Amino acid sequence: MSKTRVFALTVILLMVVAFWTNPTKEQHEDAVREKAIMLLKEQAGTENRSIVDFGVQLFGNTLIDQFMKNHIKTDNYYLFSVTKVHWENQENILGVGAFKHVWLSKKIDEKAAEIVKMIKAK
Secondary structure (H helix, E strand, C coil): CHHHHHHHHHHHHHHHHHCCCCCCHHHHHHHHHHHHHHHHHHHHHCCCCCHHHHHHHHCCCHHHHHHHHHHEEECCCCCCEEEEEEEEEEEEEEEEEEEEEEEEHHHHHHHHHHHHHHHHCC
16 A cells, blocks of 8 residues: 555544544533632642532532533534633633533633633623
8 A cells, every 4th residue: 555545544544533532511621620720729729628629519510501502602613622611702612622621721721710700800
């Protein structure tokens, strides 16, 4: 077999695998939810960590779910998917998913700091 055919078959196989292993919307949401809980705990500091843990358990992640429902969006491009946040009339990419894994950008830390700052100001 020629190198061109081997390359073409490899690319086709890689595309088929990417299609079948593209993360679902729920997997994207789970990754963002875990990161949001971690960032909440970090923002609260060590002395308030137990209060945040209790609040997360008490409210059942209601605030996080509400925020995700209103501001987090997942676009599926069949071979990969993208998680975006819509905040203050801007849309930013937070993460990319492929091969059953979601990679979150460091922008999520920046956006979380902005959101916490806005919430504290109100």
